[in-house]
Amino acid sequence: MERLPQDLVSKILIKLPAIELSKCKCICKSWLDLITNPQFTTNYYTVYNKNQQEHLLVIRRPFLCGLKTYISHLSWNFNDPKKHVLSEIFNPPYEFSSDHKYWTEIMGPCNGIFFLEGNPNVLMNPSLREFMVLPQSHFTPPQGFYSFTEYYGFGFDYKTNDYKVVVLKDLWLKETDERQNGYWNVELYSLNLNSWRKIDAEDLPLPFDIWGSSRVFTFVKNCYHWWGFVDGNIGDFVLAFNMVDEMFRKIKVPRIEYSSSSVECFKTLVPFDEHDTIGVIVYPIRGIEKYFDVWVMKDYWDEESWIKVYSVGPVPVIYKLVGFYGGNRFLWKDSNERLVLYESEKGNVRCLQVYGKYDSIRGVRYVESLVSLRRGNRSGRQCFSCSLIPDPLLNLGE
DSSP states (O other): OTTSOHHHHHHHHTTSOHHHHHHHTTTOHHHHHHHTOHHHHHHHHHHHHHTOOEEEEEEEOOSSSSOOOEEEEEEEOTTOTTOOEEEEEEEOOGGGSSTTOEEEEEEEEETTEEEEEEESOEEEEGGGTEEEEOOOOOOOOOTTEEEEEEEEEEEEETTTTEEEEEEEEEEEETTTSSEEEEEEEEEEEETTTTEEEEOOOTTSOSSOEEOTTOOSOOEETTEEEEEEEETTTTEEEEEEEETTTOOEEEEEOOOOOOSSTTSOEEEEEEEEGGGTEEEEEEEESSOSEEEEEEEEESSTTOTTOEEEEEEEEEEETOOEEEEEETTTEEEEEOTTSEEEEEETTTTEEEEEEEEOSTTOOEEEEOOOOOOOSOOSOOTTOEEEEOEEEEOTTTTTTO
């Protein structure tokens, strides 16, 4: 082994799955140094995932009773004539497998790290089987409040090599049942520090609302994005939070409408990673066959560069968009609550054979990564290992 050139060893090891590479670190010191080298970690993320088959990370609640959420790894080959879908379930520690522990949204991948929003909030590197529970925030609602809604964002700060979770808390007062400008609160979690802190929200473009239908992970140009609107003449806009300078920015958008302006529509913000910019998918709420329009901000820094790049359809039996990746792959929930993948470039439609009750199914692209959540001082960190087991629920409902 010692006689092999280092670059040859690197080319061999970079073809292995992340969980196998973690075992290879125990072979010898030279392999440990190579695999833990930041340059190898970065190259691995790009090289290994470049030619992989289709993989998704999916969360869903498959049963009508209980809130128990399953985290599934799906894989398949589009050229498989039998259309086989393989599914494995990530089995978290026992204390997080009860009906009282659940997740409602999944964000990522961000260098292979995923954020699961729910009870509890979790960071996860599924390729290393790492599962980390975030600490509780110190936020205490003011006395007399009626309710509040939380809007989460997730991303990476390249300057400090830190993964951050931001949450906007929209409070309603019981006395007036109206939101007050001063009752927006913003908190930020840092993986490096493993703690939450309140941050200044003075640059929030108040007053505003965030569309609940914006469920697709949209982290572009160091910023997490939400699709928002302001009543009156201002209309729709995109709210961006920069994970590096921790500042908010409002991005203007034109009056984006569906091709048939009389139709009630969903508008969902999406990333276009290849072009390093953002877009919006517009599609009708009603109907069993749907067309959808795709808008893109061609130049991220130019608010005047929004254009409609294409329209697709009709796509049959589509209910709601729950994921988007690769610039042309749409993840939908159909009227039977099944997850469906539509590849617009080739017109391929594939039922992925998993189900999620109560509008619970969400999907994102799965990638292999060597980025570990175990870092620095482990004091107070709830970082666990989770196992991967065969999915007994595949094809449930057929």
